[in-house]
Amino acid sequence: DGGITQSPKYLFRKEGQNVTLSCEQNLNHDAMYWYRQDPGQGLRLIYYSQIVNDFQKGDIAEGYSVSREKKESFPLTVTSAQKNPTAFYLCASNQRRGAANTGELFFGEGSRLTVL
Amino acid sequence: GENVEQHPSTLSVQEGDSAVIKCTYSDSASNYFPWYKQELGKGPQLIIDIRSNVGEKKDQRIAVTLNKTAKHFSLHITETQPEDSAVYFCAATPNQAGTALIFGKGTTLSVSS
Numbered sequence: 293d294g295g296i297t298q299s300p301k302y303l304f305r306k307e308g309q310n311v312t313l314s315c316e317q318n319l320n321h322d323a324m325y326w327y328r329q330d331p332g333q334g335l336r337l338i339y340y341s342q343i344v345n346d347f348q349k350g351d352i353a354e355g356y357s358v359s360r361e362k363k364e365s366f367p368l369t370v371t372s373a374q375k376n377p378t379a380f381y382l383c384a385s386n387q388r389r390g391a392a393n394t395g396e397l398f399f400g401e402g403s404r405l406t407v408l
Numbered sequence: 409g410e411n412v413e414q415h416p417s418t419l420s421v422q423e424g425d426s427a428v429i430k431c432t433y434s435d436s437a438s439n440y441f442p443w444y445k446q447e448l449g450k451g452p453q454l455i456i457d458i459r460s461n462v463g464e465k466k467d468q469r470i471a472v473t474l475n476k477t478a479k480h481f482s483l484h485i486t487e488t489q490p491e492d493s494a495v496y497f498c499a500a501t502p503n504q505a506g507t508a509l510i511f512g513k514g515t516t517l518s519v520s521s
Binding site for chain 2: 296325327332333334335336337340348350351382384396397399400401402
């Protein structure tokens with residue numbers, strides 16, 4: 293079935309460690325996104341990529357890094373510079389409508405990161 | 409950049425009642441307004457969307473209205489059912505290359521039977 297796969301579903305990290313969250317899609321979508329979800333904060337945009345080898349910072353990019361070497365993959369690294377990394381992370385993708393990214397956004401089931 | 413405000417943060421209704429969730433946005437260039445439903449432990453899913461050339465759109469028990477002059481849009485759910493209980497997010501984005509959806513903070517809807 294087509295969709296977005298995020299792994300791992302749950303992840304525990306010690307302070308000072310970097311961790312990478314995986315996101316893979318087989319929908320042949322051009323654009324991919326990472327959002328962070330905290331209670332009462334909604335979905336906040338971390339990074340997004342409209343095309344391979346290109347990505348843009350979202351509203352809360354500090355302490356995170358991404359790469360887009362393949363169309364189907366958009367991994368997110370949470371670095372030790374991220375002050376409060378415990379959160380639920382959602383990856384999404386969509387197909388552009390013309391020049392804009394207003395096609396339906398499809399989400400993965402999320403990765404919950406806990407820093408001990 | 410775009411900023412989306414969503415109210416209320418929680419909403420409790422009786423089964424069969426209507427529920428209304430309201431959002432305002434700041435960027436007058438925004439012209440795409442989707443609504444997403446998130447069930448516990450899952451990623452959000454699109455339930456309805458509206459574009460700026462339309463004032464209202466309906467899909468069975470759900471409808472969305474848009475007032476571009478006032479920069480607000482609303483989700484209406486009629487004849488609510490327990491399975492409507494979830495977190496609902498509104499979002500907005502300009503129809504321009506290089507932009508992404510900006511979401512409101514969400515509304516937790518509880519429908520009691």
